[in-house]
């Protein structure tokens with residue numbers, strides 16, 4: 001098989017010779033060579049088809065190969081591929097308008113970045129500028145990006161390469177009722193417990209020093225941790241009481257993933273800022289940004305916004321964003337996420353009931369996780385936190401992949417987050433593969 005003059009296996013060879021791959025020791029890597037991607041599928045060099053059950057990095061929400069978005073990017077490339085961020089431009093104005101229109105009512109303006117980490121970097125600076133305070137609180141078991149500031153927000157091992165961290169970055173324990181210190185009777189009780197901890201921590205840190213609390217509205221790659229009822233309002237109330245900015249990182253949870261435009265809409269709470277990326281353009285080209293409240297926008301009428309990027313509001317990204325938002329609307333993808341999410345929820349509950357290795361399943365819209373354990377009673381994780389010396393999770397992923405199911409894992413948790421365009425029969429077929437692989441895991445743990 002050949003592409004122009006290069007055979008496909010040579011592509012892998014050249015890739016491994018010249019590219020550094022993320023988050024990995026490079027020896028032993030064997031990246032699939034991808035030759036085609038369409039809808040909810042992509043294909044490797046041998047023509048093997050994979051269900052894209054994580055929408056790549058939970059960003060290709062509209063699926064692969066959407067002609068409308070591709071055309072919008074091509075048209076923009078023909079017209080004006082780049083003009084500096086100080087200039088006004090039709091797609092730049094329109095993209096910000098469309099985003100503000102779908103954001104919570106208190107939101108007013110957008111500062112565009114290239115991607116998610118940069119969105120969080122700029123939100124940190126904005127919170128500090130507006131409040132005049134410096135401490136930033138964020139949760140353990142969170143991911144906010146890999147640049148220095150965003151990595152210091154991050155509450156899991158991917159932050160360690162950026163430590164010792166930035167002074168003033170403080171971590172709190174966010175809600176994770178499944179692994180709480182006691183069995184909570186209901187969501188309200190869990191909320192009360194975790195809010196008491198947070199209030200105490202704010203008081204100990206000194207509320208007059210705290211600029212912002214950052215949270216993923218639904219924790220994504222760390223295991224789809226869905227805030228219990230009342231948590232978001234509770235954080236909003238604490239922020240109001242102590243003059244702290246509430247920032248929702250919607251880089252992964254936004255753009256229909258949870259069945260709402262933004263995940264925070266599930267709880268009808270208005271944050272001060274929303275950071276976004278991924279699904280705004282679904283990766284057809286890159287874009288991210290910070291949506292700020294009217295109050296913050298007003299602050300910058302008279303005060304300088306000390307933020308800037310050569311590629312802020314890049315025309316190609318803005319053109320892609322306009323077209324992508326139209327696709328979400330025209331194909332009713334926000335509603336479909338909710339509908340297919342209900343089907344996925346039923347499938348996952350069956351999986352949990354059936355498999356000894358499944359301790360918990362969590363789902364909201366098409367955003368879901370399967371938490372694997374050695375023992376349902378003790379909840380001992382299938383692999384210990386931060387370690388997997390025998391590569392157990394990798395073996396499970398490889399089994400899924402050999403059956404054509406592509407997703408990823410984090411710690412002892414399998415993430416399932418297909419494109420929002422997935423049909424019911426496709427979802428059921430793909431989850432059948434998961435079911436079969438989990439049978440094998442049950443056998444391995446000896447149940």
Ligand code: PLP
Pocket residue numbers: 057115116117118120143144145146216220221249250251252253277278288
């Ligand atoms: N925030 C969240 C919640 C994310 O999931 C990610 C990436 O996965 C980021 C921020 C960082 O985004 P990016 O990789 O586009 O910089």
